[in-house]
Amino acid sequence: MVALVTIEGLTKRFPKQAEPALRSVSTQIRSGHIVGLVGPDGSGKTTFLRLIAGLLRADEGGIDVGGFDPVANAKEVRARIAYMPQRFGLYEDLSVEENLNLYADLRGLVGSARKATFERLLDFTGLAPFTGRLAGALSGGMKQKLGLACALVVTPELLLLDEPSVGVDPISRRELWRMVSRLTDEGITVVWATAYLDEAEKCETVLVLSEGDLIFDGRPADLAARVEGRVFMIEGIEGDRRYVLNKARQHEAVMDGTIQASDVRLLLNENAHAPSLASIGAGDEARLQPVAPRFEDAFIDLIGGGFRAESPFAGGSERSHDIAIAVEARGLTRMFGSFTAASEISFDVRRGEVFGLIGPNGAGKSTTFKMLSGLLKPTSGEARIAGVDLRTAASEARARLGYMAQKFSLYGDLSTLQNLRFFARVYGLTGVRQRTMIARMIESFALTDKLDENSGQLPLGFKQRLSLACAVMHEPDVLFLDEPTSGVDPRTRREFWAHINAMVTNGVTVIVTTHFLDEAEYCDRAALIYRGQMIALGTPAELKAQAASSTLPNPTFEDAFIALVEENEAVNAP
Amino acid sequence: MRFSRFAAIMRKETRQAIRDPSTLMIAGLLPIMLIFLFGYAVSFDPRQFSVGVVVEQPTGETESFVASLRNTRYFEIETAPVRKDFETLMAAGELDAIIILPQDFSAIALRGEAAPIQILVDGGDPNTAGLVGSYIELLVINWLEQEWLDRGQPPLAPLVSIEPRVWFNAEISSRNYLVPGSVAIILTIIGALLTALVVAREWERGTMEALLATPVGPLELLLGKLVPYFVLGLGSFMLSVFVAVAFFGVPFRGSFLALSLAAALFMLCSLGQGLLISTLTRNQLVAAQVAVMLAFLPAFYFSNFVFELDSMPLALQLFSYAIPARFLVSTLQTQFLAGNVWAVLLPDLAALAIFAIVIFAICALFTRTRLD
Numbered sequence: 001m002v003a004l005v006t007i008e009g010l011t012k013r014f015p016k017q018a019e020p021a022l023r024s025v026s027t028q029i030r031s032g033h034i035v036g037l038v039g040p041d042g043s044g045k046t047t048f049l050r051l052i053a054g055l056l057r058a059d060e061g062g063i064d065v066g067g068f069d070p071v072a073n074a075k076e077v078r079a080r081i082a083y084m085p086q087r088f089g090l091y092e093d094l095s096v097e098e099n100l101n102l103y104a105d106l107r108g109l110v111g112s113a114r115k116a117t118f119e120r121l122l123d124f125t126g127l128a129p130f131t132g133r134l135a136g137a138l139s140g141g142m143k144q145k146l147g148l149a150c151a152l153v154v155t156p157e158l159l160l161l162d163e164p165s166v167g168v169d170p171i172s173r174r175e176l177w178r179m180v181s182r183l184t185d186e187g188i189t190v191v192w193a194t195a196y197l198d199e200a201e202k203c204e205t206v207l208v209l210s211e212g213d214l215i216f217d218g219r220p221a222d223l224a225a226r227v228e229g230r231v232f233m234i235e236g237i238e239g240d241r242r243y244v245l246n247k248a249r250q251h252e253a254v255m256d257g258t259i260q261a262s263d264v265r266l267l268l269n270e271n272a273h274a275p276s277l278a279s280i281g282a283g284d285e286a287r288l289q290p291v292a293p294r295f296e297d298a299f300i301d302l303i304g305g306g307f308r309a310e311s312p313f314a315g316g317s318e319r320s321h322d323i324a325i326a327v328e329a330r331g332l333t334r335m336f337g338s339f340t341a342a343s344e345i346s347f348d349v350r351r352g353e354v355f356g357l358i359g360p361n362g363a364g365k366s367t368t369f370k371m372l373s374g375l376l377k378p379t380s381g382e383a384r385i386a387g388v389d390l391r392t393a394a395s396e397a398r399a400r401l402g403y404m405a406q407k408f409s410l411y412g413d414l415s416t417l418q419n420l421r422f423f424a425r426v427y428g429l430t431g432v433r434q435r436t437m438i439a440r441m442i443e444s445f446a447l448t449d450k451l452d453e454n455s456g457q458l459p460l461g462f463k464q465r466l467s468l469a470c471a472v473m474h475e476p477d478v479l480f481l482d483e484p485t486s487g488v489d490p491r492t493r494r495e496f497w498a499h500i501n502a503m504v505t506n507g508v509t510v511i512v513t514t515h516f517l518d519e520a521e522y523c524d525r526a527a528l529i530y531r532g533q534m535i536a537l538g539t540p541a542e543l544k545a546q547a548a549s550s551t552l553p554n555p556t557f558e559d560a561f562i563a564l565v566e567e568n569e570a571v572n573a574p
Numbered sequence: 575m576r577f578s579r580f581a582a583i584m585r586k587e588t589r590q591a592i593r594d595p596s597t598l599m600i601a602g603l604l605p606i607m608l609i610f611l612f613g614y615a616v617s618f619d620p621r622q623f624s625v626g627v628v629v630e631q632p633t634g635e636t637e638s639f640v641a642s643l644r645n646t647r648y649f650e651i652e653t654a655p656v657r658k659d660f661e662t663l664m665a666a667g668e669l670d671a672i673i674i675l676p677q678d679f680s681a682i683a684l685r686g687e688a689a690p691i692q693i694l695v696d697g698g699d700p701n702t703a704g705l706v707g708s709y710i711e712l713l714v715i716n717w718l719e720q721e722w723l724d725r726g727q728p729p730l731a732p733l734v735s736i737e738p739r740v741w742f743n744a745e746i747s748s749r750n751y752l753v754p755g756s757v758a759i760i761l762t763i764i765g766a767l768l769t770a771l772v773v774a775r776e777w778e779r780g781t782m783e784a785l786l787a788t789p790v791g792p793l794e795l796l797l798g799k800l801v802p803y804f805v806l807g808l809g810s811f812m813l814s815v816f817v818a819v820a821f822f823g824v825p826f827r828g829s830f831l832a833l834s835l836a837a838a839l840f841m842l843c844s845l846g847q848g849l850l851i852s853t854l855t856r857n858q859l860v861a862a863q864v865a866v867m868l869a870f871l872p873a874f875y876f877s878n879f880v881f882e883l884d885s886m887p888l889a890l891q892l893f894s895y896a897i898p899a900r901f902l903v904s905t906l907q908t909q910f911l912a913g914n915v916w917a918v919l920l921p922d923l924a925a926l927a928i929f930a931i932v933i934f935a936i937c938a939l940f941t942r943t944r945l946d
């Protein structure tokens with residue numbers, strides 16, 4: 001097969017940034033492949049795609065797209081490529097058909113060819129019944145399909161997709177994947193940027209970016225093969241699996257560990273022997289089961305292992321003895337106009353539990369979350385924190401909770417230290433206690449080098465750390481985390497979860513939302529929220545068991561999610 | 575440059591403009607609001623002044639003097655024997671001036687000597703102070719003349735009769751130059767602010783990136799975006815002229831075609847400014863602030879629309895030549911009130927054309943189909 005895109009020593013710097021966004025990247029993209037472009041936020045994925053599309057000029061090195069330079073021969077290159085930026089590049093105040101017409105006009109598709117193409121695209125995307133609807137009124141999944149259709153009005157040689165699956169529910173993600181795979185059968189080459197490692201696993205080849213460096217270029221299976229025989233599952237754990245994980249993580253033989261429902265998954269160092277199960281407190285019944293490596297295991301191996309230090313929150317004082325039920329939701333309902341964002345949501349969260357609200361964007365998990373934390377008034381129903389009704393004693397309830405918002409919501413123009421001091425005062429920490437807690441946060445989250453930097457300029461991982469620090473400084477009993485790990489790299493995600501697990505062991509209750517479905521497995525129990533309804537509630541193992549079938553004996557959490565949504569739709573169908 | 579791509583952008587832009595209520599508000603409602611504001615609410619015409627007259631010793635002469643003051647429509651007169659109360663009232667801002675007729679007023683005036691009248695004016699508002707002062711002076715001279723004539727004696731001063739005639743704005747109504755001038759402000763807002771907002775919005779929503787990745791060229795993009803707002807701006811212009819003439823009775827003495835040409839050239843300048851601002855800022859909030867600072871405020875202050883350039887320091891007068899609105903306002907005011915004065919019109923048109931060319935050259939320089 002021939003290379004469609006050849007990249008040699010590509011470097012791109014942005015003004016005011018010390019480190020280049022891409023550092024001498026060289027690779028070839030072959031015709032007819034789906035190439036996964038993988039890396040956390042800020043690793044250079046978007047810059048890479050924009051350089052290929054000729055939207056940015058390289059500082060060093062060259063790009064060749066089918067014999068053309070993307071900047072010098074912009075016309076030729078843009079006639080051959082299609083690019084779907086993040087958020088799909090749609091005009092929300094134009095209808096589906098008008099958006100398609102615009103891109104068809106711009107690409108010179110006219111007459112009967114246009115009619116035929118539109119018919120094919122609308123059929124392909126399932127948007128035919130919605131041609132008159134404004135793009136802004138479409139669901140996330142439909143927007144994504146329309147964005148793809150607009151990119152495909154003229155069959156390109158190269159299709160660049162920048163995180164097409166962000167904010168889209170798992171069902172739409174799978175559909176999109178199927179659609180794009182069909183395109184490669186027609187000979188279209190696809191570059192698919194993603195932060196989801198399970199998507200990368202399905203690509204023919206992957207380019208793994210980390211802080212601007214290309215750290216792997218090859219088939220995902222080849223990468224996974226590097227850790228073959230080093231991945232194990234500890235099954236049948238007696239007692240606290242978080243304790244087992246914490247012990248195991250710090251063992252010299254272990255490179256990485258995560259919780260997977262009721263089990264613990266371990267990645268061992270090369271040529272290392274697994275720790276004895278007794279030494280990590282797994283109990284007599286526990287078994288060590290070798291499992292097939294996943295792309296994520298290999299990825300962690302590539303970046304030198306997960307987070308292995310002891311969380312500084314471990315061994316803290318026991319908290320909130322006085323409560324058994326930390327959070328109660330009773331028939332929480334929220335209407336926005338005639339739209340029901342959340343409907344009749346009820347559950348209890350016990351003290352010291354990690355409770356997950358799982359669902360796609362727009363499903364209602366953030367709305368539920370905000371009602372629970374007292375930021376949004378329910379239309380009906382009630383929420384209690386540690387037995388205190390949020391409607392009658394909001395400030396009393398709020399003093400017991402910590403909140404980390406989805407978007408970076410600290411003061412970007414204040415330095416790290418100023419933010420810490422500000423939030424300490426807001427939570428009423430003064431004098432010695434204030435100084436002690438700030439010092440502890442700085443140490444716990446390794447913020448020493450960043451104290452005088454404006455927090456808005458911090459790298460994403462540090463922003464998230466600082467946000468978490470500000471939320472836990474006053475030692476809350478209940479911690480609300482709204483997508484705390486969105487966009488951060490897998491190692492930082494593990495660090496976050498190590499802190500969360502340590503706090504939970506001390507008796508803190510954590511309510512977390514996430515769209516990483518593998519993180520749902522870290523929870524003690526999870527509620528699936530879909531279209532404003534709570535469609536399932538249970539432990540990750542229970543939820544997965546509900547989806548198990550003869551064809552799929554060991555479903556992933558994503559499989560479970562899709563099965564439960566489909567079941568729900570079948571019941572509600574007229 | 576391919577026509578179909580230009581037409582595609584233009585169609586899209588038109589649809590968005592029609593669908594966005596804020597666009598129609600800015601283009602349709604705002605002109606009418608501004609015109610009514612400048613037509614009704616803002617006025618620089620003299621109002622009635624409150625004047626206190628201190629008559630220390632009432633005589634026939636003082637009475638006739640006060641009566642002559644009362645006969646003008648400009649003054650509201652109060653009299654008192656001492657000045658103390660009036661001083662308090664003036665300090666409170668309720669009197670604009672105090673006229674003091676001393677005890678020996680009649681005697682001295684009738685002897686033909688200079689009668690010592692003291693006029694105290696509230697200098698808090700210098701414009702009013704100057705106006706009141708000179709009105710009273712004029713009235714005093716008139717009254718003296720009249721007194722002498724009544725007595726069959728030759729007047730003190732050689733008799734020169736001044737009969738002022740005001741040209742171009744015979745009623746000396748400020749509305750007649752404010753309303754035409756506001757058209758320049760309206761076009762600045764539509765051109766610079768609206769364009770800056772809509773283009774910045776494309777950057778913010780990420781649609782610009784999708785657009786740039788297609789084969790669309792810079793010229794197609796530029797023109798396709800501008801034409802709809804150009805048409806919108808000309809529509810607002812005609813609406814404004816119509817309202818000015820039909821509702822406010824502002825005379826229109828020039829050629830509508832010539833004025834339209836000037837407005838069209840000015841519109842190009844504004845659109846170019848707006849485009850440039852949004853290309854450089856890429857953010858709606860910043861674009862709006864910059865558009866207000868760099869387009870709206872200069873057009874307001876340095877166009878001779880409200881603030882007279884002649885009374886500004888030389889440096890600012892020179893600066894005003896860098897403001898396109900200055901040239902449109904002068905054409906607007908002459909076209910409405912004086913007629914086709916080629917000596918004003920031609921230089922203005924030339925200046926506006928140069929501005930348009932320069933601004934578009936800069937725009938073309940900055941419009942790339944790349945993100946950096």
